[in-house]
Amino acid sequence: MSKKQTAPKKPKLVSSTPRPAREEAEAAIRTLLAWVGENPEREGLRDTPRRVIKAFDEYCAGYNMNAGDILAKTFSETGGYDGAVLVKHIEFESRCEHHLAPFLGKAHISYIPSGKIVGLSKIARLVDIYARRLQTQERLTSEITNALQKHLKPKGIAVMLEAEHFCMKVRGVHKDHAVTVTTRFTGEYQKDDDLREEFFAQVRG
Ligand SMILES: [Zn+2]
The missing domain is CATH 3.30.1130.10 (GTP cyclohydrolase I, C-terminal domain/NADPH-dependent 7-cyano-7-deazaguanine reductase, N-terminal domain)
Incomplete structure (x- = not known):
């Protein structure tokens, strides 16, 4: 009686779309800094986007293994x-x-x-x-x-x-x-x- 239902396709765990450039990822961190109310251009934060993305390279190194x-x-x-x-x-x-x-x-x-x-x-x-x-x-x-x-x-x-x-x-x-x-x-x-x-x-x- 019941027709076979096709289950909705689950999205893959790892994206097949090309990764954004590193500069784009760093820009996203700058946006986040501004969003919390900070000035991303001040001395202490100027290099933070670069450091954060570098840290994420480490946190997420498993995707390349x-x-x-x-x-x-x-x-x-x-x-x-x-x-x-x-x-x-x-x-x-x-x-x-x-x-x-x-x-x-x-x-x-x-x-x-x-x-x-x-x-x-x-x-x-x-x-x-x-x-x-x-x-x-x-x-x-x-x-x-x-x-x-x-x-x-x-x-x-x-x-x-x-x-x-x-x-x-x-x-x-x-x-x-x-x-x-x-x-x-x-x-x-x-x-x-x-x-x-x-x-x-x-x-x-
Ligand atoms: Zn959690």
Whole structure:
């Protein structure tokens, strides 16, 4: 009876339209300075647009990085190791896409290899690829998980992120100590309660 409805197309996460020139981006910051009631031409602010856009180069460097490049090199000589590989307390800095405010925290990432392992620093770099973009913590958690799944195809993945959001600290609800925790599990971690418990215990330990 019901006709198949075609879902509205979701806009892509990354724009395909050409980026504006750096000067245009700097001009936008000058507009913002004037909008808050400042004089963008005064000495202390004259170079601010240039500095802000340069800082945004850093905040958003992840758009120019690719998880496939980072996870391309894997090793199969595991010596029969078949346990979980946990890298915990990986610090990250990201920006919330709703307010452009920083959110800072730690990622704890575990995977159970299925024959191939990856350099441990690559796990930390993977976090940066997605953290250095405009994000929600929820999507950041998923994107890290999905990239590991796609490139390593492990038997299971556990990803946990704990972060403090400055858009909750310095504006809005003004809650200075609230910590947001997100978790995602795949494969054996999804099926096995004990494995998940072990993950939580190791992260807390
Ligand atoms: Zn926010």
